[in-house]
Amino acid sequence: MSTTLIANWKMNGDAGRAREWAFTINRQLADAPAHVQVVLCPPNPYLSIAGMALPGNARLKLGAQNCHAQTNGAFTGEVSAAMLKDCGCAYVILGHSERRVMGERDADVLAKAEAAIAAGLTPVICVGESQSEYEKEAMKDVLSAQLASIKGLPLGAYLIAYEPIWAIGTGKTPSELEIAAAHSHIKTVLGSGVHVLYGGSVKADNIGKILEIDSVSGALIGGASLEIISMGALITAAAMRVRK
Numbered sequence: 316m317s318t319t320l321i322a323n324w325k326m327n328g329d330a331g332r333a334r335e336w337a338f339t340i341n342r343q344l345a346d347a348p349a350h351v352q353v354v355l356c357p358p359n360p361y362l363s364i365a366g367m368a369l370p371g372n373a374r375l376k377l378g379a380q381n382c383h384a385q386t387n388g389a390f391t392g393e394v395s396a397a398m399l400k401d402c403g404c405a406y407v408i409l410g411h412s413e414r415r416v417m418g419e420r421d422a423d424v425l426a427k428a429e430a431a432i433a434a435g436l437t438p439v440i441c442v443g444e445s446q447s448e449y450e451k452e453a454m455k456d457v458l459s460a461q462l463a464s465i466k467g468l469p470l471g472a473y474l475i476a477y478e479p480i481w482a483i484g485t486g487k488t489p490s491e492l493e494i495a496a497a498h499s500h501i502k503t504v505l506g507s508g509v510h511v512l513y514g515g516s517v518k519a520d521n522i523g524k525i526l527e528i529d530s531v532s533g534a535l536i537g538g539a540s541l542e543i544i545s546m547g548a549l550i551t552a553a554a555m556r557v558r559k
């Protein structure tokens with residue numbers, strides 16, 4: 316099983332950072348064990364710039380942070396999955412909580428995921444409960460509702476990222492038992508073969524413990540993925556993971 320680290324830059328970074336980050340992290344990956352994979356998801360304008368810094372046989376893949384459900388048309392400001400594929404993307408993050416608060420619904424996430432798979436991209440579908448849902452111990456119900464629409468997608472064609480909203484950018488993380496319980500619930504709903512990542516305040520000093528959880532296939536990392544040094548430390552920690 317591989318360990319996938321997804322760097323979600325959100326609306327941060329610039330051209331120089333995209334170039335340097337891609338070049339440096341790709342070189343570091345050459346020395347990491349084969350189970351460690353990295354996906355860089357910068358803002359769309361920097362995808363091609365990052366791609367140009369990657370020589371052939373790159374162990375570092377590119378991903379986008381969203382796509383439109385249609386292939387083309389009169390959708391000003393939008394980008395299709397096929398366009399992302401054309402720019403060198405292999406992955407696309409979908410249903411991130413920061414997009415769900417902008418109005419993205421489960422049905423939109425499904426339509427985008429279908430478009431992404433049809434275009435040859437692997438969607439990384441984000442699910443997770445809010446602080447108040449967590450306090451009401453409603454994590455399983457929230458996940459079940461979010462996952463219901465995507466149950467028909469071919470297993471293996473997508474990844475799930477369990478991202479409790481209360482852990483994103485807050486420095487708080489669930490306990491290892493809580494992460495394991497959420498991942499186990501996701502696998503019960505979708506099938507045991509689904510690969511599930513964890514996201515929310517992942518840092519170099521906690522990723523080791525998180526990756527010790529058997530059901531965790533990797534991490535979706537926001538803030539700590541921006542700096543080359545802290546991303547490098549995350550890769551070093553992931554490289555020490557003992558794969559079973």
Ligand code: PGA
Nearest residue numbers: 483484515516536537538
């Ligand atoms: P964070 O963000 O690592 O900064 O908490 C994670 C995410 O939003 O994907």
